[in-house]
Amino acid sequence: KSESNGKLEEITFNLTYIPNIQFAPIYVSIEKGFFAEEGLEIKLAYGNEADMVALVGSNHQQFMVASGEQILLSREQGLPVLSVAAWYKDYPVGVAALKESGISQPADLVGKEIGLPGLYGANYIGMEALAAQTGLGKNDYKLVSIGFTQVESLVGGTVDAVVVYLANEPVQLRARGYEINVLAVKDYIELVGNCLVSNETTVENDPELVGKMVRAFRKGLEYTAANPEEAWTISLKYVDNLTEEVAPIQKEVLKESISNWQVLPETKEEQDLRWTNMMNLLIKIGMMKNQLNIEDVYTNEFLP
């Protein structure tokens, strides 16, 4: 049990990838003292998503940010992780193509080469979801593994379209003067997005701590959505290299991200639908074998 006797409890918070403007709510919560108010001192760690899920699943660490499908996939392999608060509203993935290619709806993808990092991960799942939902068959298009070079490959003409994160690559492309069409997955199917993740041990043994984390996290989320400019300034301390040329684009990224957040929590019905859709999709594309009980994979008990 955590006790707030003036001394702050040190908690490691795992963020996937590297310091990034999209993590602004967390930086805000730290700098604005929202964590400290709850008696927590946050130590940030950055790394690979799968590694971090393993660490949280084995209770070596307690909290991280992860994509919703990671919870399903890892739970099937026996990792007792679960979402304790939603962050993004929708699945943040889409397919982007240059305007001149004439691709403006899913049916236009027929016969095209679509670049994506690899046949795994969020990009792949997003692509499969889009295809499944819009009736594209396996042989209607060709997936090409190009690593994380979507922007370069699209511009360089290596592929006809690429799978992207809505808040990032499209912004980058537009900022550089490319006119593009984006087919967002969220326009075709409702899937879970990123969440604040913990594990069953912590939720059962130390619900108080989880509550504190969720509260502080949500405060940061709300504050950032309300004061994007201030959040930007705060984040400068954490994110390097936000120089004159990079800054405007990154501000745009932040803006785009905010528009995808669940600043106001959704209802349980909406959430159940997103999780169920995701699970059915994963089963359909063969990445999962068994149905899971949706009650286990997320909880709203810590939300206001």
Place this chain on the structure above:
Amino acid sequence: MNSSPEDSLVVRDLKVSFQEKDGMLQVLENVCFSLHKNAFACLIGPSGSGKSTLLRTLAGLIPYESGSIEFPEIHGRKPRTGLVFQKANLMPWRTLAENIALPLELANTPREEIDQKVNEMVELTGLQGFETSWPHELSGGMAQRVAIARSLVQDPDILFLDEPFGSLDELTRERMSEELLRIWDEKRKTILMVTHSISEAVFLADRVLVLSGFPQGIVLDLPIDLPRPRDEHLRFISEFVQAAATLHEHLKI
């Protein structure tokens, strides 16, 4: 010195020096001599006087600074030269027989001919039974005999020998020098041989050259007019003793 049509090697005013870390090391200067076809000459001189350097220069292994080295044509073609080094210089990854075969392989000799010639040479040098031994398994004298065999197998027109019998016992030495004389006589070769034994030089050669250290060059060019074939009792006749004494005298300079 003028070259005559009978000469097979003419050396004029040769000058050789080595680049070392702290300047140049002058080794040979004013070296002039010529060898006529079918000459058997011995080269003697104190240790470090440049005998090996001279031979290596003649064989084209070291560039010379000035002077000239000429090999007049033999039978209308450039003469082949062969060099037996002071060290045996065998390739450690080749067996005894393969080491002897090396110059033949380089000359693209057919395999059968190689085998036959190598066998001859193995017999000549008394190395039967060791054909497949590695060089590190040979005694010093055996290695030296392999080196001699390797130079003879290619049948060169001019043969440079650098103390070839240095580590042979007296009997083997006698046998090998007899063989050398026989080959020389039979095949009409030009031979220039470095030796450190005055009596060996007098016993074998037509001419003995004495090389003194820098800057003197060849200080004596002594013809040896003893009858051939030579045998052991020659060592006690006065011309022999006389020649040996002269050489001894000149070495001391």
Place this chain on the structure above:
Amino acid sequence: MNSSPEDSLVVRDLKVSFQEKDGMLQVLENVCFSLHKNAFACLIGPSGSGKSTLLRTLAGLIPYESGSIEFPEIHGRKPRTGLVFQKANLMPWRTLAENIALPLELANTPREEIDQKVNEMVELTGLQGFETSWPHELSGGMAQRVAIARSLVQDPDILFLDEPFGSLDELTRERMSEELLRIWDEKRKTILMVTHSISEAVFLADRVLVLSGFPQGIVLDLPIDLPRPRDEHLRFISEFVQAAATLHEHLKI
């Protein structure tokens, strides 16, 4: 053969063979002899008869199959042995002076003493001016002199020399053998030296051992009772010629 208190080396029934790829090569068998303190013995024998092998076995470099080698104590301690190899065997990354200094460095001799002793040896072997030369810059004879200097610098009680003068010219050879005799006489060493020159053996040694190839062993142990100091005219007295002839005879077996 019984060992006497005066012996510094006793060898009994020594048997040595080499493991080769296709079986064992028998090299030495039935080798028996002993050397008394202050002996100067020469070892001769045909090429490949096992002379170097015998020396390397005595120096502890090759294991022997059976028999025994004993070094009775000298002044109450194990005698130090030194070996001059048939090849010069210099370390290419050490200069001439550093090569000579090697055994002293191994014995943790103070730097000053090393420098002084090395200088002495350089002078003795006539290598002044080449102290900082690399081995590849030396002539064959110079390299051999470095090897001799390296073995003498550590002042061993028993010295094994494997054809140490093989590639020295006659004058240097004479000077070096005189030096060797002087050191032997002065410091009362035991010396066993392989040579391929019968006359050198008779001229230098108290005793000449003739080693014949496998399986005979030492076939002759000839004492040489010539007066010391020996000089050149001795070569013409009848005892000398007699001894040389006997040795020549036994080599032929």
Place this chain on the structure above:
Amino acid sequence: MAKRTKTQRENPFIQKVTHQRWLLPLASLLLFLGIWQLLYVVLNLPPFILPSPAMVWTKFLEVLKNGIWWHNISYTLFELSLGLFFGSVIASVLGYILSKTPVLEKLLSPFLVGSQSVPVVAIAPLIIIWFGPGLFSKVLICALTVFFPVLVNVLVGIRQVSQDLRELMDSFNASKWEILRYLEIPASLPVLLGGLRVGATLSVIGAIVGELVGSDRGLGYLINLGRGQYDTALVFVAVFSLILLAASLYSIVLFLERRALKWQTWQEI
């Protein structure tokens, strides 16, 4: 003279142990499995972090049966063979040329060193744009990995060649090509094969790196897949397949060494 007989001196047990080549690696393998099982039991980590040997074995049989294993390992093997071949051949040729022209060596060495220290992920966009996302890029990366150790050892090896033997070849008026064939190659073989030992082992990583960056086939893809699906046993199967590949290549080079360096084997104690 000496006499040769057919007797053998070696201790038969030692002989058996050292001559039966599979005995010692087998021992290492058992040792390894033992340690692994022990760790599994003692550390008690969840299987998605550290699966047991048995789980991995089951997984292996599964992917073997459904063809996934062969489908992917054959592709990696193909990439790797091409990369290893071109990498080492080009490195050898270039190494030989550089060893003959020190000025060129000095001119090029910054590029060569540079080519070794650029992480693939950093220039992945350029590679993919220039060479496409397909086989060629992967072979290129693999070849680049192999390249450097082989090159350096060729340089060092050729410099080591005895000057005396060079003079010997010169005295036969041997051509450059003959010197290469009869002297430089055999004389530098020990060092050269040492470079190949390192190169062959690295080539496996080289092939994988390209696949990890982006690929839909190969052991690297299998690793990404396993990691993406939290199927750690699959990751282990892929990793062990890699090790197997590397060990096989290494053994082949060792075998070549043993054959080519027969004359040197006497030095082994």
Place this chain on the structure above:
Amino acid sequence: MAKRTKTQRENPFIQKVTHQRWLLPLASLLLFLGIWQLLYVVLNLPPFILPSPAMVWTKFLEVLKNGIWWHNISYTLFELSLGLFFGSVIASVLGYILSKTPVLEKLLSPFLVGSQSVPVVAIAPLIIIWFGPGLFSKVLICALTVFFPVLVNVLVGIRQVSQDLRELMDSFNASKWEILRYLEIPASLPVLLGGLRVGATLSVIGAIVGELVGSDRGLGYLINLGRGQYDTALVFVAVFSLILLAASLYSIVLFLERRALKWQTWQEI
């Protein structure tokens, strides 16, 4: 006897070119910049794919001024020094021991080869769990990368030591330690330093790999950052810094070689 004089024979131009060490690398650098600028102009790729030399230079000055460059390169340098040091020292010691005990070599070599062919990402979770996400893991990965080339070259180098010189040392009753110090180290130095050349170059990649997997400091982080922000000039700055690190290490080893192998320099033509 021969006489030594102080004259010099070498052509003064050649001498200048070969002796002034900075001249040739400078030439390569200019050549490289020229090619780059040419590519930039001819290919006309957008700057986030291929920036011009001038852009990268501007970026460099910028990160130099605001301290980001030093903050990150110093960390990588630190990791790398530790990794290089421990990797090569342990490899040398182990290599020496293995060269003396062939049975042990055969027992361990599967593990050693295996350790080289496991891609870090594949076992990253295990590394992070066992050694934490911090400095130690990164140093470990770097050390592992350096380890193998050094080890193999120690093995090859020590086997190359002339048997004749071994006998010489034995004839002085030299101890194992003395043989190591006076014979084995100097005799195998050329090959050993060759291994270090490769190892030092690889160590840079080794240090980066750990950072790329996850880190908030170091040149690897800078690469991730630049790629994440599509600031390709920053990626190039980081990559060139890596090359600079690798080239410096390589030059240090070359300098050591030149000093230690003075006796061999005559073989350079």
